[in-house]
Amino acid sequence: MAEADSFREFVQARTAALSRHAYLLTGDHHLGEDLLQSALASTYRHWRRVRDSNPEAYVRRAMYHQHVSWWRRRRVPEQLTAGPRETAQTDPSEATALRLTMEQALARLSPKQRAVIVLRFYDDLTEAQAAQLLGCRVGTVKRHAHDALRRLRDIAPDLLHETERTRR
Amino acid sequence: MTERLRQELRRTADTAPAYPVYERAVATARRSRRRAAGAWAVIIAVVAVAVPFASRPQPIPAAAGEPPSVPDRIGLPAYGSHDAGDRPHLDAAAVSFIGNSRRLGLLSGESDLGGLVGAHDERYRTIDVGIASERAPLLSPDGRLAATGGALVDLSSGRSSPLALTPLAWSPDGRQIAGTTLGAAPDAVDLVLMEVTGGQVRTLATSVEDGAPRFTVAFSPSGDRLAYVADRRVHVQDRTGRELSAFTPPAGYHLAGKGAWAPGELSLALTSPQTGTWEPRWFDPGTGGPVVGPDLPAVPGSVVVADLLGWRPDGAALLHVRREPGSAPPGPAGEPANQLLSLAPGAAQPVRITGIDDAITDLDVADQAIGGGRTRVGDPPFPIGPDVLWWSAGTLVAIAALAALLRWRRRATAVARLR
Numbered sequence: 001m002a003e004a005d006s007f008r009e010f011v012q013a014r015t016a017a018l019s020r021h022a023y024l025l026t027g028d029h030h031l032g033e034d035l036l037q038s039a040l041a042s043t044y045r046h047w048r049r050v051r052d053s054n055p056e057a058y059v060r061r062a063m064y065h066q067h068v069s070w071w072r073r074r075r076v077p078e079q080l081t082a083g084p085r086e087t088a089q090t091d092p093s094e095a096t097a098l099r100l101t102m103e104q105a106l107a108r109l110s111p112k113q114r115a116v117i118v119l120r121f122y123d124d125l126t127e128a129q130a131a132q133l134l135g136c137r138v139g140t141v142k143r144h145a146h147d148a149l150r151r152l153r154d155i156a157p158d159l160l161h162e163t164e165r166t167r168r
Numbered sequence: 169m170t171e172r173l174r175q176e177l178r179r180t181a182d183t184a185p186a187y188p189v190y191e192r193a194v195a196t197a198r199r200s201r202r203r204a205a206g207a208w209a210v211i212i213a214v215v216a217v218a219v220p221f222a223s224r225p226q227p228i229p230a231a232a233g234e235p236p237s238v239p240d241r242i243g244l245p246a247y248g249s250h251d252a253g254d255r256p257h258l259d260a261a262a263v264s265f266i267g268n269s270r271r272l273g274l275l276s277g278e279s280d281l282g283g284l285v286g287a288h289d290e291r292y293r294t295i296d297v298g299i300a301s302e303r304a305p306l307l308s309p310d311g312r313l314a315a316t317g318g319a320l321v322d323l324s325s326g327r328s329s330p331l332a333l334t335p336l337a338w339s340p341d342g343r344q345i346a347g348t349t350l351g352a353a354p355d356a357v358d359l360v361l362m363e364v365t366g367g368q369v370r371t372l373a374t375s376v377e378d379g380a381p382r383f384t385v386a387f388s389p390s391g392d393r394l395a396y397v398a399d400r401r402v403h404v405q406d407r408t409g410r411e412l413s414a415f416t417p418p419a420g421y422h423l424a425g426k427g428a429w430a431p432g433e434l435s436l437a438l439t440s441p442q443t444g445t446w447e448p449r450w451f452d453p454g455t456g457g458p459v460v461g462p463d464l465p466a467v468p469g470s471v472v473v474a475d476l477l478g479w480r481p482d483g484a485a486l487l488h489v490r491r492e493p494g495s496a497p498p499g500p501a502g503e504p505a506n507q508l509l510s511l512a513p514g515a516a517q518p519v520r521i522t523g524i525d526d527a528i529t530d531l532d533v534a535d536q537a538i539g540g541g542r543t544r545v546g547d548p549p550f551p552i553g554p555d556v557l558w559w560s561a562g563t564l565v566a567i568a569a570l571a572a573l574l575r576w577r578r579r580a581t582a583v584a585r586l587r
Binding site for chain 1: 170172179181183184187188189193200579
């Protein structure tokens with residue numbers, strides 16, 4: 001029972017933060033919920049081993065790997081286009097437009113690129129920390145980050161250009 | 169450069185509520201644990217079953233020309249034992265039997281399967297004997313052929329051919345089978361002699377009796393004469409079918425078995441089927457008069473089945489004896505009630521050659537296995553046979569395929585939400 005109690009406490013404390021990660025990775029609430037459920041189930045199976053180390057890192061790692069695994073099973077070829085197929089600039093609210101642009105832009109990244117973007121710019125992890133979490137080399141993280149930013153620049157230039165404009 | 173990106177990521181993330189997944193995550197984990205435990209249990213069970221097979225010593229091949237031998241212990245074939253038609257083929261059998269056991273008819277418990285034991289090693293095979301057969305498959309003298317009520321099975325090739333008689337005795341040269349077929353008249357049964365090669369059939373006698381007609385047949389050791397009992401009379405014929413003599417034995421007496429002719433062919437052993445001590449009476453096959461035959465020791469106890477199978481090279485008779493269930497045979501405690509006994513002339517006591525499983529009701533031993541006089545250490549098979557492994561493997565594959573299909577469909581449903 002102690003095992004279940006400590007796991008319940010952990011989930012209650014960290015569900016909100018983990019849900020945000022799941023949503024950023026999937027871009028869909030239903031899928032994000034499934035992803036979090038699957039990762040937590042995996043964590044619960046190994047709870048005795050992980051509870052004394054860093055269970056949240058374990059859950060996040062499980063989510064990243066599970067998401068990439070799902071994407072591989074989907075086997076839908078990536079759609080590479082010269083430019084964004086649609087933008088959300090017709091919405092009168094700038095914040096809403098930007099959020100839609102953010103979601104649409106993330107949806108056009110590969111899962112690995114999306115994972116790197118989330119780790120580097122949402123979790124503020126270093127490249128080395130992101131590489132360790134994803135179980136890959138630092139060079140791989142750099143390449144995914146580079147490719148993701150280049151694509152974001154093409155898909156949603158406002159996300160990056162406005163920043164540059166603001167800095168000026 | 170990425171500050172706006174960071175802000176938008178946080179803003180987007182903040183739109184996600186806390187997903188209520190705790191209960192489902194725990195349920196999923198527990199289901200997964202149960203599946204893993206089940207899979208391990210199956211693996212352990214398969215290994216537990218497979219290890220005894222892997223650890224069983226391989227049979228030692230018999231030297232060329234070595235005569236068949238009789239095992240000192242005869243058990244039942246395993247569940248899922250190989251059939252007489254399966255590879256590797258048995259080549260020849262020393263013993264055949266039927267019995268009342270689920271190992272000889274998994275579903276009904278009736279004897280629709282018989283058993284065969286290898287001529288030189290402890291390989292067991294099953295053989296189809298038909299529903300409710302009362303007689304063990306009849307073995308040819310060299311053990312290479314087995315005749316049942318409907319088929320003649322070549323144990324060296326596994327091929328079987330139809331056999332239109334119920335076999336009773338095989339001639340010593342292996343060329344003829346004596347058996348019964350339905351006669352032309354209602355309730356008539358013909359005793360016939362069939363050529364194994366060619367299938368020509370010659371009718372020896374026709375019997376019409378109230379109830380089940382009963383023939384007993386015995387070839388003389390030389391094969392020159394054939395004795396049979398029909399209509400309560402003993403008839404003796406030569407090879408051509410000419411009747412040499414016929415006489416009426418004491419009431420209820422019949423030939424003692426396929427080995428009823430004593431060595432030297434000077435006397436015939438007849439016994440009464442009544443339960444009790446087995447003690448044959450000897451008659452002159454030419455005149456039917458009582459004669460002094462081999463001085464075999466009596467077999468005391470509640471004998472319900474006794475079959476004189478033949479004669480060993482030391483002059484001893486080989487007798488299959490089955491006593492009433494639960495009745496302890498004379499001798500040391502733990503003696504099996506179902507036995508092959510060696511009855512040496514002049515000996516005070518029979519000597520047990522083979523202990524037989526109680527479930528075995530009828531048994532035949534190939535003439536060459538009797539005449540060779542050799543006994544080997546019997547090693548009845550482990551109860552689970554090789555075919556069960558194949559059945560288990562097939563079941564496991566089917567279950568795994570079904571589980572994989574269900575899992576794939578569940579994931580496909582989840583992935584479809586991505587689109």
